[in-house]
Amino acid sequence: MLDATQTPSGTKAETVLEINNIEVIYNSVILVLKGVSLRVPKGGITALLGGNGAGKTTTLKAISNLLHSERGEVTKGSILYRGETIQNLTPNDLVKKGVIQVMEGRHCFEHLTVEENLLTGAYTRGAGKGDIDADLNMVYDYFPRLKERRRSQAGYTSGGEQQMVAIGRALMSKPETILLDEPSMGLAPQLVEQIFGIVKSLNENQGYTFLLAEQNTNVALRFAHYGYILESGRVVMDGPADDLRENPDVKEFYLGMSDEGRKSFRNVRSYRRRKRWLA
Amino acid sequence: MLDASDEGYITADGRKIGGVLMEMKNISLRFGGVKAITDITFDIREGEIRAIIGPNGAGKSSMLNVISGFYVPQEGEVWYKGEKRPPMKPFQVAQLGIARTFQNIALFEGMSVLDNVMTGRLNYMKTGLLAQAIWKGKAEKEETENREVVEKIIDFLEIQTIRKTPVSRLPYGLKKRVELARALAAEPSLLLLDEPMAGMNVEEKEDMSRFILDVNDEFGTTIALIEHDMGVVMDLSDRVVVMDYGKKIGDGTPDEVRKNQAVIDAYLGVAHD
Amino acid sequence: MPDQLVYAMEVFLNGLMAGVLYALVALGFVLIYKASGIFNFAQGVMALFAALTLVGIMEGRVPFAHLIKAVTGADVHHFGWTVPSLAAILLTMLVMVFLAWAVNKLIFNHLVNQEPIILFMATIGLAYFMEGFGDLMWGAEIKKLDVGLPQGINDAIDEVTFGWFGYGFFIDNLDIAATIVAVILVILLVMFSQYTKQGRAMRAVADDHQAALSVGISLNFIWVLVWSLAGFVALAAGIMWGTKSGVQFSLSLIALKALPVLMLGGFTSIPGAIVGGLIIGVGEKLFEFAIGPIIGGATENWFAYVLALIFLVFRPQGLFGEKIIERV
Amino acid sequence: ELTFTALSYRTGPYAANGIPFADGYEDYFTLLNERDGGIGGEPVRLIECETGYNTEKGVECYEGTKSSGALVYQPLSTGITYQLIPKMTADQIPMHSMGYGRTSAKNGEVFRWIFNYPANYWDGASIAIKHLLDVNDGDLSGKKIALVYHNSAYGKEPIRTLEELAEKHGYELSLLPVDHPGQEQKSQWLQIRRDRPDHVIMWGWGVMNQVAIQEAVNIRYPMENFLGIWWSGSENDVKPAGDGADGYKALAFHNFGSDYPLFDDLKEHVIDKGLAAGAGDQVGSVLYNRGLYAAMLAAEAAKTAQEIHGVSKITPVMMRDGMEALEMTEAKMTELGLPGFGPEFKVSCQNHGGNGFAAVGQWDAAAGEWTMITDYMQADQDVLGPLIEEDSMAYAAESGIEPGCN
Amino acid sequence: MFYREAGDFKSSYVEDSQTFPIKFDRYRYYVVLIFAFAVVPFVVNDYWVNAIFMPFLIYSIAAIGLNILVGYCGQVSLGTGGFMAVGAFACYKLMTAFPDISIIIHVILAGGITAIVGVLFGLPSLRIKGFYLAVATLAAQFFLVWLFNRVPWFYNYSATGQITAPERTVVGAPVTGANTDAWAAYFFCLVFTVACAIIARNLTRGAQGRKWMAIRDMDIAAEIIGVDPLKAKLSAFAVSSFFVGISGALFFAIYLGAVEVGEVFGIQKSFLVLFMVIIGGLGSIFGSFAGAAFLVLLPVLLKNTLVGGLGWPTDLAAHIEFMVVGALIVIFLIAEPHGLAQLWRIAKEKLRLWPFPH
């Protein structure tokens, strides 16, 4: 099997994040991840794909140590960031180390204004006002819509606006590695492209590493370098993005392509039960 | 624009669309300085699948909220089944047969899937408090009858296995499906769906599309739908309203909308095929 | 001027002063609520505990004397030294910081991301615990507290008003001191929460624990900070009320006077606590003055609540509270 | 072995007052055991049960201890007293509510098992007025008297009597209720400052006392015109107000201080042996003495019962007979090492409340002690008699009791 | 091993929606009932009834009532003490005004009257939410207590302001007053408790319960799908107050026999019942029982071990009791925020899987 740290050009990149065979249990009874292993190369965009409930969010939360607050715990395996175990760190230590997560479902601070939301992103940085203002402007450049709404309480902004706030807020922490959970959810197509464009440019220009969980396989595979496909808590397939895109099963079930190109949603007349890799 | 007479029209795939079910006339809605909706007029016809699209923050969800009576527009009128709708509380609107799902899933987290779906049938359950306290007899009978309806919907949406699971434990996609089930349980004449497919992968979207089409087909339910996936919108809907910054910038069949330059500029970015 | 009007003016002024004292207690609630969405039921007990500790330190009492006696038979009550009040206040503040740390470490750390009612319940557990603990540590008898605050009628005001109206107003010096303390506290706290990054982080935490964690805000740090601040406010309240009535269990019941203030001012607003306090103070005193005699008196307790209730019907989030966001 | 119970409260809002009482009560029995080997040769077993001044806990304490053969209960709370009156009557166990509880229980023909000697609230009210008459040269007509009271059954007790007496003596009574817990009394004291009553009488408890006295000091109300009931007259109540409280008066039905031979015995047999109850730092305080006094009365009643029935191991029923035949004389008290410690009185079947004597004490802030400033005076029994008759007969009718003495 | 769902098939929706769908649970429930009705009355003594069973049963009713409001409908109320007082005083007035009518009717009517008062004070809940509402309900608490203290009509002009329950019998056996036998009082309360629990269960498992829960979980969404918030909230206040009123009536008439309003129905009572509900588990009838048992039994148990067993001074024991109760509340919350009922549920889930861990 291929390895995520294998760059397309064949050189081997450094692994920043390594997950070895982790198991996650919620409420000490619900076993959700059943041995997931991942490698995230430095400076790459790695995609985590899979259907609803596959365990993408759980994997990301296990990395950023947010499981604890949901009564979940990692019971087996290890998570290494730059070779160090990070399971015992607090989430804010992790942010200080440069790993930040953009949570699924926005999670804005409702009562804070849009701008204040962004500023909380800079909380861990000891940066001066000038730096922070510069970054604020960078975020506003990426998302002009936010600039217009900067003074309104985040709770009153639309779903898409909140998503922009969440991403902008993460950028404000000047991270090295960003864990993005479903960034495209609820965004207009133009904006999806735009956000992935931003991801790409951050990755290429600033060297940010991305691990993104996505349902929108199409876009994800277009921008990612490497992909893992998760199904019911197990990694069922992985490979370079381009390879995955050519894989017939992926094509059929994740990209919605049939032999004749894209099928119409109107014409899927029967519920075809797909074959599962792990039945 | 379709030349839709008052009696309706026939769609490309041959379905018969009826007369106007709901009409929004010159709706304007402001929040303090924010103009969420500005003077929008459109109609929804019986049996139709009507999409509302537009960039983020365009006012789509707000429009659904106006329809379901949660937001009261400063200006404009809502006509439903040929009558002007007087000012109403949301629950009264629901009793008119309008059901919906929400963009940021609004399930009742403390209840099981079954109970959530059963709440959709509350408007059909009329036994008094006293009879419920006694339970045996009237209340039990009513419960069973409605349970049967709900079980059909559960089967239909293929969520049998999670019937007894508390919804808080469900993954996002399944929650959306449960929400749809809850809305369907109300057997609405108009179903409003706010981004029913956000956070789903293609396969799941296909399933969801199937459900939407079947609802529309089998029960003749009229559907208004907000969605950002253009594939879905273009494939499913009969007519599309396009909003931008609270204004209507386009209205017509998917093909017409797709070619509308204003829509391309504001929303689609590139022309979708 | 007719006598009744002059009296009413005096009652009004005293109502303002009483209101400030209520506000002092309410402030502690607001701080914690703002930063964690926790409705801290233990605030009153914290005031008691702070005052007890202060007296204990000032008088050089041996903590757990009673327990020591029961277990070992050794009868030690006092160390034999006394500590000047200012130093004792500083030491007590240290104790409150420690308390904040312990509360966070042992309780709230384990309850991240829980519903407000659960957190509320935890503070009830804490209140129970501290109630027993405070008594066990310092004994349940009444202790006199004197940190040197002036007390009794203010003669200057008495004389001046006598000159004006032929009736000298009664204003308690202690109330004047409380007002000064409260004003300083409020100004400091408002500046803290609006203009510092910790203040912003504090409000962020209140909105969404998980999201706050995800952007790297340390809940531990913020909570220890806020509970410490609340501890200081509790100490201030404990000093004022303790000076008035002696330090004893009933001190913890002053929380009940703070709740309507909180409701009226808004749970999340620091200035709201003050304004709410003033309105409640004046309202209940004037009502007791004007209507009380007709309906039998002792109306203050319920009137404060009813007044707050009436306000709430018009503004469900209190006068200055953050608007409750209702969206779907 | 003789069993006594102490329903005490060393926790909760009134702990500060409950502790010294409980200590005194306990120490006295310890003394009897240590010095005399008990009462009439029977060692005393004291069961203490914490009520926290809470009615339900009080009931629980009673139910939990009543089968232990407890001879008499001292519930130490008016609320608990009321709960227990019917229960103890049915269970045939005597109760002694000393200086609190249901006043009309004085009528032993109706309340066969309840005793409230040596004085009750109505006695208190009457004696307070008597004292005020004394300091006003026997004339109260046209004077203004304000009653500041705890807004509960307890606080409302004296109102009837004071109103009755107002008619008789021609003073003007104004009522100022204070709600529990009583931390905030600004309104009441502003009103007092405006109305300038000649005297203020207080029926307070717990923190209400301290705040009232402090507020009185604040408005410079003359302390010698401020008179509290015996539950508003302990060191706890005056100390927080410091020097300002100097001169404050309160009623008492037993003496202050530890200047009695008995206290020497206490020191020798109890304190120095490290057997003192609680922290052992309350000896000689007002409420400690009250506890001690209550225990002494209980022990004396037990002795009387032993004499009547000629057995040392008495039952609660016998105890009742002892209580009903109790007579406290000066000679007896001197013999006990407590000369002049309390009023002389005599209990009978018709009269379970003693003779209604009490005295007035005054706080000396400089010395930090209470001193008696009057002799024991008797309440105006002419006024009180009918009131008690009326109230107790109403109770008898309500609960179907046939009044009588056998 | 025997705790299995498998093999316990349901062939109708009626069976599926019964209270104890699992056979084993059902049998255990019957056993408990038989024990409570047919065994306990013959073996209890005064202490057990007065110190443990009666408070437990009566508080259970109050807790069920409050749980409907807080746990099912999400409206936090701190007015329980006041509403219990309404029940108590209503019962007293009825008992003295209509001595010939059965006390059973009086208790039920007292519940009804409390329901009306509850609805009245529930009106602000339409606008006021969350902790604001909780604090607002304190207005009811303080006002009601003041009223019953202030207006002599309520206590029939008795000199002391106390109300005392006259003797009343049910089929010849006195259930109130001094001559009541322990078993009779117990039995009387038990019948009410069981009836209330069944009614509460019926109301919460059907349409009404779902309306309440919908309002609790997300009131806006509930309104949009067709729940009338006014009706749902007020009906919750009514039903809840009905139960609370019954418990107040029993508390006064059967348990204490005499009551002074400020002392017995003060704010402490409101808190106590709320604690029971939360510790037991919000939104669970079983939890109401568990919470009531916990807070009634634990102090008694602690006291008996510390004072009776270890011979500690009562005050130390009392302080430590406070600390232990406080600490236990916190520990339980940390172990399981959703109360004893949820702990029980999880334990059952584990049992069902046993011996496999997942």
Ligand SMILES: Nc1ncnc2c1ncn2[C@@H]1O[C@H](COP(=O)(O)OP(=O)(O)OP(=O)(O)O)[C@@H](O)[C@H]1O
């Ligand atoms: N707090 C929780 N308690 C119990 N089970 C949970 C919890 N959170 C998630 N799960 C379960 O874990 C599984 C994986 O969920 P997860 O959210 O990781 O999926 P996902 O891949 O992110 O799906 P989606 O694309 O829908 O977001 C699901 O079956 C879900 O039911």
Ligand SMILES: Nc1ncnc2c1ncn2[C@@H]1O[C@H](COP(=O)(O)OP(=O)(O)OP(=O)(O)O)[C@@H](O)[C@H]1O
């Ligand atoms: N209750 C409210 N108060 C203030 N502003 C609001 C409120 N509701 C909506 N808005 C504003 O109105 C505008 C339209 O919001 P709406 O939610 O309708 O957008 P949308 O078209 O659904 O966008 P999205 O696709 O991102 O969900 C937004 O700018 C939003 O911030």
Ligand SMILES: [Mg+2]
């Ligand atoms: Mg996810």
Ligand SMILES: [Mg+2]
């Ligand atoms: Mg939207």
